[in-house]
Amino acid sequence: MALPGSRGIGRRLVIAVPFLWLLLLFLVPFVIVLKISLSQDVIAQPPYTPLLDLSQGWAGLKAFVSQLNFDNYGYVLDFNNEFINAYGSSLIIAGISTLLLLLVGYPIAYAMARAPKSIQPTLVMMVILPFWTSFLIRVYAWIGILSQDGLLNQALTALGLIDTPLEILNTDLAVYIGIVYSYLPFMVLPLYSALEKLDGTLLEAAEDLGCPPIKAFWLVTFPLSLPGVAAGALLCFIPAVGEFVIPDLLGGSDTLMIGKSLWTEFTVNRSWTASSAVAVLLLIVLVVPIVIYQNIQARQLEAGK
Amino acid sequence: MNRGPTWFNVTSLVLGFAFLYIPILLLIIYSFNGSRLVTIWGGFSTEWYVALVNDDQLLDAVWVTLRVAALSSAVATVLGTMAALALTRYGRFTGRSLFSGMTYAPLVMPEVITGLSLLLLFVAIGFERGYWTIVLAHTTFTMCFVAVVVQSRLVTFDRSLEEAALDLGCSPAKTFFIITLPLILPAVVSGFMLAFTLSMDDLVIASFTTGPGATTLPMRIYSQVRMGVTPEINAICTVMIGFIAIIVLIASIATKHQETVRRREEQAAAR
CATH class of the missing domain: 1.10.3720.10 (MetI-like)
Structure with missing residues (x-):
């Protein structure tokens, strides 16, 4: 049961503030991990590519998707590793x-x-x-x-x-x-x-x-x-x-x-992409x-x- | 259930508590060891405590840890209480199951995943890593613990006082602050303390999200432990245990007092 008369701004605020916080600092980070796990290591800061460039609109997104690769998953799932x-x-x-x-x-x-x-x-x-x-x-x-x-x-x-x-x-x-x-x-x-x-x-x-x-x-x-x-x-x-x-x-x-x-993998091998793939697979498990x-x-x- | 001590029950409790407490007691005893070799007793000494006070890097780490814990647990208490209210009081709303999922998942999420994902977020948005990123990370995972603690109090809560206040024309916000909050305060306080200790305790998430210049106490202890066991670490640990024991003691006395007051008032109101 909702508090009577609480359908106003107060109610919306009480839901929205923690909701947005968790969205930005819990869910979005996972999306980023997923994205980086599909990227390639490069020697740069940040040490992975491709970077999603939204300023280029649809073309940027297409270029981004075409560069995604599953090599990190291959590396992680390789029995030798x-x-x-x-x-x-x-x-x-x-x-x-x-x-x-x-x-x-x-x-x-x-x-x-x-x-x-x-x-x-x-x-x-x-x-x-x-x-x-x-x-x-x-x-x-x-x-x-x-x-x-x-x-x-x-x-x-x-x-x-x-x-x-x-x-x-x-x-x-x-x-x-x-x-x-x-x-x-x-x-x-x-x-x-x-x-x-x-x-x-x-x-x-x-x-x-x-x-x-x-x-x-x-x-x-x-x-x-x-x-x-x-x-x-x-x-x-x-x-x-x-x-x-x-x-x-x-x-x-x-x-x-x-x-x-x-x-x-993260601190010694410094591979952000492979450690992201490890994290994604761990989450799936x-x-x-x-x-x-x-x-x-x-x-x-x-x-x- | 049937009451009464049987030999089996008494033995389980004695062995269980021995298992829980003996390692901590040994750690405390050996912090007063005169010998540098941790496991060989070399007479009573407080030299390791003296060494602590003169260790500037360590005191620095303590200061960072306390600042992170105080700020992040304060914000987490507010956010967690709001989340608990949203989940218990506001019925259905769009995205409710996503919201409750995001509230309970961090309780069991392996720390390495939380730490890595937050670090990658901070890098992606170009946020400079250090004190503030640890605060944000700690707020996020501790607010969920606060939410669960407060929620368990809210669901067993007698709504009639709130409803009376609202019927008498009190605004929802005012009702919350003068009726609801005082009644759930013990849960909010224990949520805050839980958040504070979890933050003080965290090694993995802090290690991922920190930057140069912000070393917390667990990070410092961890790097020393990796180099070997020294009585100095035992001394730090003993100080921390003493500090936490004092907080817990004060809090339990305060909660007990609150409970008695509340019960007396509820009885008076029922009459």
């Missing part, structure tokens, strides 16, 4: 991390939802609090823990569990630990809000009818928490696919992730999960849950 492998391994790493996040996050969210009502806000606060400390700092903290002479190896050696230090830093394992650690609040909170709403009488009914608790969990609790599972999984999976900082700081030189490849996530988000917010 490892981009394909990077897309694949990003999806795998993000997928496995999301599963691990579910395994770690679900028991925490479940226990939070079953804790006494009075301490639940405190528990929620405690999950959110690490998120407020810098992401970079949280990733950095793990370097000191996981390195060869790091705290984990020191502790394990002192306990006599290992003789030679484990090599964890600069491996894929470290990337998994880093992703699970940094994204945990994003998994726990949607799960918690789904589990917290669960109607306790359903479980009582199951118990009264002789259903053992574990079976009741799989038949009642888990299916009802699926919206939370979906929201949490997408909220972790999508950004994890394009993650740059974690594989760069914790992963090894052989850890392939597309966010890192894009960064390297992610468009389905992003749309599903948006629908969940919009439905949840507009249903007033």
Whole structure:
């Protein structure tokens, strides 16, 4: 329902200002990325051609279209250049991390939802609090823990569990630990809000009818928490696919992730056109999960849950 | 749901919170390490904090970061609140689904894509890169977080007070400022804080959109971390954690106070 009498200039302004802002600084940049991904590298500033010259009108547009080329996509999709492998391994790493996040996050969210009502806000606060400390700092903290002479190896050696230090830093394992650690609040909170709403009488009914608790969990609790599972999984999976900082700081030189490849292509190889093509293809890979996530988000917010 | 602590629930919480907090605690402890080797304890010392205060480049980066965060989160709060109002209050309008798509997409968009696309925009329009481009970039991605936080408050909002004000002849704009805004203020404030910390925290988008002369603190920390782990970085991190902890503490006390006041007023109004 619209505010009565709000069909005036105020309403139009409230819609138009953020709309235009996002249009100019979110949508238009993507169009530019798409355009540059179809251009050629040149040594100039900006380092790509063709440039769209609208002052020449229709002829300028025609000249522009005729110069578009798909070489960058050929370069990115060439098996020799490892981009394909990077897309694949990003999806795998993000997928496995999301599963691990579910395994770690679900028991925490479940226990939070079953804790006494009075301490639940405190528990929620405690999950959110690490998120407020810098992401970079949280990733950095793990370097000191996981390195060869790091705290984990020191502790394990002192306990006599290992003789030679484990090599964890600069491996894929470290990337998994880093992703699970940094994204945990994003998994726990949607799960918690789904589990917290669960109607306790359903479980009582199951118990009264002789259903053992574990079976009741799989038949009642888990299916009802699926919206939370979906929201949490997408909220972790999508950004994890394009993650740059974690594989760069914790992963090894052989850890392939597309966010890192894009960064390297841009900063080291200085090819703006190829990195644009990498970005466009990454977006194509992610468009389905992003749309599903948006629908969940919009439905949840507009249903007033 | 059934209440009551079972051994399983207690263990999950203890292990979960241990996992979340131990790395941060270790980081803080080792910032007071007397040895240059980060992982070997060399006695208690505050020398790294002294070194911080004398590091001009670092203080410069802190200053840039705070200025970017303050300005971008202020603008993002206004824009995000407007977007939330548009999405919850104004029903259907042309381009609504595009608008809501653009509001939710940046929440999950990989940072490398957002950063690259904004950089290419700034280059294409010939905008000189530096402080202002980081502010624009941060405003854009943080306003979406503000919009979601404010929107979740607006949908659970009791409209009768607003309607009463409008029925009594109050203009929509005035109604917003004297009725709606005070009621959604806690959400607006937490949206602002979220925007502020996200901006302070961002490395990737800032690295893409910055120009010469504007180095933010995360960029500075990142380039030092790449050269190796030093206790000095632990000290910077500890200061940042302390700073954020104080803000969060103040904010949670303020929100609690606001909530109590609001509840009391609502009860009084209901009587």
